[in-house]
Amino acid sequence: MEFNHTNPQSDRAGISSSETAMLEALIPGYALFSRFLLSYLQIDLTVYLQQLVVLVVFGAAIKYTVGYISDFVKEYLVSTAEIRLDDETFNYFMYWISRQPHMRRTNRFVAGVKSNGYCSESEDSDDDDNPDKDAGEWDEPGSTEGVSFDEYWAKVISRDKYKPLRFTPSQGRHIFWYKNRPLMLERRHQTSSHRYVLNNERLYLSCLGRDASILRTVLNEAQQAYVQRDGNRTIIYRGHRYYSGGSWNWTRCMARSPRPLSTVVLDPEQKQDFIDDIKEYLHPRTRRWYSNRGIPYRRGYLLHGPPGTGKTSLCFAAAGLFGLKLYLLNLNSRALDEDSLASLFSELPNRCIVLLEDVDTAGITQTRGKTIADVKPKDDEGEEGDIEEIPEEAVDAVVVDEVASTAKPDGITLSGLLNVIDGVAASEGRILVMTSNHPEKLDAALLRPGRVDLSIAFGYTSQEAIEELFTSIYMAMDGDSPRTSAAQRLSNEHAKLKIAGVSIPNGHKRTKSQELLEKAKSEEKAHQSYLKELRLRINILAKEFASIVPPDEFTAAEIQGYLLNHKSTPEAAIKGAGTWVHALREKKKAREEKNV
Numbered sequence: 400m401e402f403n404h405t406n407p408q409s410d411r412a413g414i415s416s417s418e419t420a421m422l423e424a425l426i427p428g429y430a431l432f433s434r435f436l437l438s439y440l441q442i443d444l445t446v447y448l449q450q451l452v453v454l455v456v457f458g459a460a461i462k463y464t465v466g467y468i469s470d471f472v473k474e475y476l477v478s479t480a481e482i483r484l485d486d487e488t489f490n491y492f493m494y495w496i497s498r499q500p501h502m503r504r505t506n507r508f509v510a511g512v513k514s515n516g517y518c519s520e521s522e523d524s525d526d527d528d529n530p531d532k533d534a535g536e537w538d539e540p541g542s543t544e545g546v547s548f549d550e551y552w553a554k555v556i557s558r559d560k561y562k563p564l565r566f567t568p569s570q571g572r573h574i575f576w577y578k579n580r581p582l583m584l585e586r587r588h589q590t591s592s593h594r595y596v597l598n599n600e601r602l603y604l605s606c607l608g609r610d611a612s613i614l615r616t617v618l619n620e621a622q623q624a625y626v627q628r629d630g631n632r633t634i635i636y637r638g639h640r641y642y643s644g645g646s647w648n649w650t651r652c653m654a655r656s657p658r659p660l661s662t663v664v665l666d667p668e669q670k671q672d673f674i675d676d677i678k679e680y681l682h683p684r685t686r687r688w689y690s691n692r693g694i695p696y697r698r699g700y701l702l703h704g705p706p707g708t709g710k711t712s713l714c715f716a717a718a719g720l721f722g723l724k725l726y727l728l729n730l731n732s733r734a735l736d737e738d739s740l741a742s743l744f745s746e747l748p749n750r751c752i753v754l755l756e757d758v759d760t761a762g763i764t765q766t767r768g769k770t771i772a773d774v775k776p777k778d779d780e781g782e783e784g785d786i787e788e789i790p791e792e793a794v795d796a797v798v799v800d801e802v803a804s805t806a807k808p809d810g811i812t813l814s815g816l817l818n819v820i821d822g823v824a825a826s827e828g829r830i831l832v833m834t835s836n837h838p839e840k841l842d843a844a845l846l847r848p849g850r851v852d853l854s855i856a857f858g859y860t861s862q863e864a865i866e867e868l869f870t871s872i873y874m875a876m877d878g879d880s881p882r883t884s885a886a887q888r889l890s891n892e893h894a895k896l897k898i899a900g901v902s903i904p905n906g907h908k909r910t911k912s913q914e915l916l917e918k919a920k921s922e923e924k925a926h927q928s929y930l931k932e933l934r935l936r937i938n939i940l941a942k943e944f945a946s947i948v949p950p951d952e953f954t955a956a957e958i959q960g961y962l963l964n965h966k967s968t969p970e971a972a973i974k975g976a977g978t979w980v981h982a983l984r985e986k987k988k989a990r991e992e993k994n995v
């Protein structure tokens with residue numbers, strides 16, 4: 400029965416080789432590994448093959464089942480909100496969570512002096528970073544009296560040294576309770592192929608159940624907390640990208656106290672025109688009016704004039720007056736290409752001011768100068784209003800040709816800018832303000848109505864403006880004077896006592912509250928008469944100062960700079976004005992000669 404005789408060794412070897420081949424196909428390197436074990440450790444893997452296969456299959460089944468269950472849970476039993484780093488919601492949430500009680504108990508956290516530690520900007524996101532707050536503390540009723548500057552300053556400096564630490568959740572998963580419901584936050588780094596990505600994070604906020612309303616509530620609350628902290632401050636954003644090669648985004652860079660419009664010295668009519676124009680544009684009926692007529696709802700302004708004459712200040716004051724956010728973009732950045740510019744403009748909110756400063760230096764001025772001259776008849780040159788005479792199609796046709804021949808390898812071209820300002824896909828609802836020191840260098844196409852609807856010329860300071868600047872520096876303003884604070888304090892105390900119903904014991908005719916009120920009234924009266932006297936005195940000094948400083952020769956910035964050197968001594972400012980004028984003239988002359 401030789402035929403039936405079986406050699407277990409050869410049989411096993413036979414099974415082994417076929418199975419090894421099969422396993423080799425499934426697990427590359429299996430044959431080598433099993434031979435290695437057999438030769439050096441005398442372990443025959445084929446003996447354990449069945450167990451191994453069962454183990455692998457079991458493992459795979461468990462993995463699959465867990466994955467399936469996890470997917471099922473995620474899909475049907477859990478709701479999740481994804482928050483991306485480049486969106487402002489990330490700031491809202493991090494700010495909010497850093498102030499939650501559970502962050503004091505968690506054992507895994509990121510410690511930092513900013514709640515959003517990823518931000519490269521010097522964002523004054525925390526209340527503690529707000530310089531207005533320091534000033535406010537100094538003004539606080541009672542704080543000025545009996546507190547010397549040295550004491551106050553020591554307090555501020557010590558607080559600056561010990562910036563409060565903010566704690567935010569670290570990478571990974573965190574469970575916390577919100578309104579008696581468990582929520583899970585996952586902070587995750589996204590892997591990126593970019594070498595320069597320092598931090599590319601996402602947050603995933605989940606709750607049990609398919610009803611995600613609790614997540615919306617959390618995020619709304621976070622937004623409210625973040626926005627409330629800003630109060631009436633003007634929020635400034637900057638076009639920015641986190642890393643080379645990354646996408647451009649608007650990054651919040653600071654929140655500043657609004658600048659009162661009255662502090663911008665400009666021809667009152669021009670100032671009013673600008674403000675009225677914006678007001679009219681923002682009116683809801685105007686939006687409807689535009690849309691009924693198929694006109695794109697956009698408004699553009701050009702503020703032009705020498706440096707330091709108040710262009711940026713006016714724009715900033717307007718943003719504060721209308722409570723609009725200010726979006727700054729530097730067109731000079733070589734890294735900014737046309738696609739990025741278009742994407743930035745497409746992300747603008749419905750109502751905001753976009754400020755493009757010094758457009759004449761953005762390298763887009765010469766791009767079409769020659770071409771426009773070609774299109775324009777020679778005898779039309781220099782006449783105002785000729786810009787509109789250029790047929791639109793001709794201009795646009797030229798743009799394409801010209802761009803093809805002059806497009807730079809980096810930076811933006813004029814056509815790119817024109818497209819985002821009023822191309823078919825251009826954003827609506829925003830107010831565009833461009834500033835320029837040399838409007839004559841700007842291309843006519845950039846200035847045509849629809850792109851620039853109102854131009855405001857800023858010039859050197861006139862005699863009235865010099866007087867106004869002088870008055871604005873030396874005139875007492877709200878909060879300047881401790882007297883105002885004292886009167887305010889007394890009045891507040893009176894109100895508090897009134898609310899608390901505090902009164903002097905029986906037998907006394909007048910309540911303490913009444914006494915305080917009368918004291919506050921008399922202090923206020925004295926303060927008002929002091930202000931009246933001061934106003935009269937400052938007006939006389941302002942005229943004197945304006946008679947020394949020649950009109951239409953210096954910028955407001957130059958005059959303001961000089962007056963700031965004599966901040967509390969107007970008489971000294973007048974005394975030194977003649978010498979200052981002479982010195983500044985010499986300086987300017989020397990600069991001009993150097994430039995020639």
Ligand SMILES: Nc1ncnc2c1ncn2[C@@H]1O[C@H](COP(=O)(O)OP(=O)(O)OP(=O)(O)O)[C@@H](O)[C@H]1O
Nearest residue numbers: 662663664665705706707708709710711712955956
């Ligand atoms: N018309 C003005 N009224 C009040 N302050 C002014 C005026 N012009 C300039 N200043 C002061 O001068 C400084 C510079 O002003 P601002 O930045 O607005 O000038 P600008 O015209 O935008 O200058 P640039 O062209 O260099 O950007 C600010 O501190 C501002 O307070």
